Amino acid sequence: MAFSSKLGSLLRQNGQISMTSMLNSIRCMSTSSKKLFIGGLSYGTDDQTLKEAFSGFGDVTEARIIIDRDTGRSRGFGFVNFADDESASNALSAMDGQELNGRNIRVSYANERPSGPRSFGGSGGDRGFGGGFGGNSGY
Numbered sequence: 001m002a003f004s005s006k007l008g009s010l011l012r013q014n015g016q017i018s019m020t021s022m023l024n025s026i027r028c029m030s031t032s033s034k035k036l037f038i039g040g041l042s043y044g045t046d047d048q049t050l051k052e053a054f055s056g057f058g059d060v061t062e063a064r065i066i067i068d069r070d071t072g073r074s075r076g077f078g079f080v081n082f083a084d085d086e087s088a089s090n091a092l093s094a095m096d097g098q099e100l101n102g103r104n105i106r107v108s109y110a111n112e113r114p115s116g117p118r119s120f121g122g123s124g125g126d127r128g129f130g131g132g133f134g135g136n137s138g139y
Helices: 002-012 019-030 047-057 085-095
Strands: 035-039 060-067 074-082 106-109
Touching: 035 085, 047 060, 047 074, 047 085, 074 085, 085 106
Parallel strands: none
Antiparallel strands: 035 074, 035 106, 060 074
16 A cells, blocks of 8 residues: 555656656665665775765665776776665665766666576577677688
8 A cells, every 4th residue: 555655646746756766766665675776986986985975875784886807997886785775765866866976876776686697698508608609600
Protein backbone atom coordinates (compact mmCIF):
# COMPACT_ATOMS: atom_id res chain seq x y z
CA MET A 1 0.00 0.00 0.00
CA ALA A 2 2.81 2.42 0.84
CA PHE A 3 4.35 1.72 -2.55
CA SER A 4 1.17 2.62 -4.44
CA SER A 5 0.61 5.84 -2.47
CA LYS A 6 4.22 6.91 -3.03
CA LEU A 7 3.88 6.09 -6.74
CA GLY A 8 0.72 8.20 -6.93
CA SER A 9 2.52 11.08 -5.25
CA LEU A 10 5.38 10.84 -7.75
CA LEU A 11 2.99 10.79 -10.71
CA ARG A 12 1.20 13.90 -9.44
CA GLN A 13 4.57 15.69 -9.25
CA ASN A 14 5.57 14.56 -12.75
CA GLY A 15 5.89 18.12 -14.05
CA GLN A 16 8.36 18.99 -11.29
CA ILE A 17 10.81 16.08 -11.53
CA SER A 18 12.61 14.38 -14.39
CA MET A 19 11.58 10.99 -15.69
CA THR A 20 14.96 9.55 -14.62
CA SER A 21 14.45 10.75 -11.05
CA MET A 22 10.96 9.32 -11.01
CA LEU A 23 12.14 5.93 -12.30
CA ASN A 24 15.01 5.84 -9.79
CA SER A 25 12.56 6.63 -6.98
CA ILE A 26 10.25 3.84 -8.10
CA ARG A 27 13.18 1.44 -8.34
CA CYS A 28 14.26 2.38 -4.82
CA MET A 29 10.78 1.70 -3.47
CA SER A 30 10.52 -1.68 -5.14
CA THR A 31 13.95 -3.01 -4.16
CA SER A 32 16.34 -2.59 -1.30
CA SER A 33 19.27 -0.60 -2.61
CA LYS A 34 22.04 0.79 -0.48
CA LYS A 35 24.71 0.89 -3.18
CA LEU A 36 25.10 3.85 -5.54
CA PHE A 37 27.05 4.08 -8.79
CA ILE A 38 28.92 7.39 -9.14
CA GLY A 39 30.00 8.26 -12.70
CA GLY A 40 31.82 11.17 -14.29
CA LEU A 41 34.35 11.47 -11.48
CA SER A 42 37.51 13.52 -11.80
CA TYR A 43 40.61 11.36 -12.09
CA GLY A 44 41.89 13.15 -8.98
CA THR A 45 39.02 11.94 -6.78
CA ASP A 46 40.06 9.27 -4.27
CA ASP A 47 38.14 6.96 -1.92
CA GLN A 48 38.32 9.37 1.03
CA THR A 49 37.11 12.37 -1.00
CA LEU A 50 34.19 10.32 -2.32
CA LYS A 51 33.28 9.16 1.19
CA GLU A 52 33.41 12.71 2.56
CA ALA A 53 31.21 14.01 -0.26
CA PHE A 54 28.45 11.50 0.55
CA SER A 55 28.76 11.13 4.34
CA GLY A 56 26.44 14.08 4.96
CA PHE A 57 23.52 11.91 3.83
CA GLY A 58 24.06 9.05 6.27
CA ASP A 59 26.46 6.34 7.38
CA VAL A 60 28.74 5.47 4.44
CA THR A 61 29.96 1.91 4.95
CA GLU A 62 32.24 1.92 1.88
CA ALA A 63 33.31 4.36 -0.83
CA ARG A 64 35.50 2.97 -3.59
CA ILE A 65 36.96 4.44 -6.76
CA ILE A 66 37.51 1.84 -9.49
CA ILE A 67 41.13 1.75 -10.65
CA ASP A 68 42.36 0.53 -14.03
CA ARG A 69 44.54 -2.48 -13.30
CA ASP A 70 46.93 -1.76 -16.19
CA THR A 71 47.55 1.96 -15.61
CA GLY A 72 46.81 2.27 -11.90
CA ARG A 73 44.69 5.32 -12.70
CA SER A 74 41.07 5.98 -11.81
CA ARG A 75 38.55 4.82 -14.39
CA GLY A 76 36.34 7.83 -13.56
CA PHE A 77 33.65 5.99 -11.62
CA GLY A 78 33.09 4.43 -8.24
CA PHE A 79 30.57 3.10 -5.75
CA VAL A 80 29.22 4.31 -2.41
CA ASN A 81 27.51 1.92 0.03
CA PHE A 82 25.20 3.23 2.74
CA ALA A 83 24.03 1.58 5.94
CA ASP A 84 20.37 2.14 5.00
CA ASP A 85 18.16 2.62 1.93
CA GLU A 86 16.88 6.06 2.94
CA SER A 87 20.37 7.55 3.12
CA ALA A 88 21.18 6.17 -0.34
CA SER A 89 17.94 7.58 -1.74
CA ASN A 90 18.58 11.02 -0.23
CA ALA A 91 22.16 11.05 -1.55
CA LEU A 92 21.01 10.08 -5.04
CA SER A 93 18.39 12.84 -5.13
CA ALA A 94 20.75 15.50 -3.83
CA MET A 95 24.01 14.61 -5.60
CA ASP A 96 22.96 13.55 -9.12
CA GLY A 97 24.22 16.25 -11.49
CA GLN A 98 26.16 18.13 -8.80
CA GLU A 99 29.79 19.15 -9.05
CA LEU A 100 32.53 17.20 -7.30
CA ASN A 101 36.19 18.14 -7.85
CA GLY A 102 35.33 20.20 -10.93
CA ARG A 103 33.15 17.57 -12.67
CA ASN A 104 29.38 17.13 -12.76
CA ILE A 105 28.77 13.63 -11.44
CA ARG A 106 26.06 11.12 -12.30
CA VAL A 107 24.54 9.18 -9.43
CA SER A 108 22.28 6.16 -9.86
CA TYR A 109 21.50 2.90 -8.11
CA ALA A 110 24.19 0.30 -8.77
CA ASN A 111 23.19 -2.77 -10.75
CA GLU A 112 24.31 -6.09 -9.38
CA ARG A 113 26.98 -7.67 -11.54
CA PRO A 114 25.73 -10.94 -13.02
CA SER A 115 27.45 -13.99 -11.58
CA GLY A 116 29.39 -16.38 -13.74
CA PRO A 117 32.27 -15.99 -16.16
CA ARG A 118 32.66 -12.72 -18.03
CA SER A 119 32.96 -12.86 -21.81
CA PHE A 120 35.77 -11.08 -23.63
CA GLY A 121 35.56 -9.95 -27.23
CA GLY A 122 32.84 -11.00 -29.60
CA SER A 123 33.56 -14.70 -29.94
CA GLY A 124 32.13 -15.84 -26.58
CA GLY A 125 32.02 -19.43 -25.44
CA ASP A 126 35.21 -21.39 -25.08
CA ARG A 127 36.97 -19.99 -28.16
CA GLY A 128 39.23 -17.77 -26.09
CA PHE A 129 39.46 -14.02 -26.35
CA GLY A 130 38.57 -13.82 -30.06
CA GLY A 131 38.72 -10.14 -30.79
CA GLY A 132 36.36 -10.14 -33.76
CA PHE A 133 37.59 -13.00 -35.91
CA GLY A 134 35.24 -15.92 -35.31
CA GLY A 135 37.10 -19.18 -34.95
CA ASN A 136 39.52 -20.44 -37.59
CA SER A 137 39.14 -18.04 -40.51
CA GLY A 138 42.46 -18.77 -42.23
CA TYR A 139 44.47 -15.90 -40.76
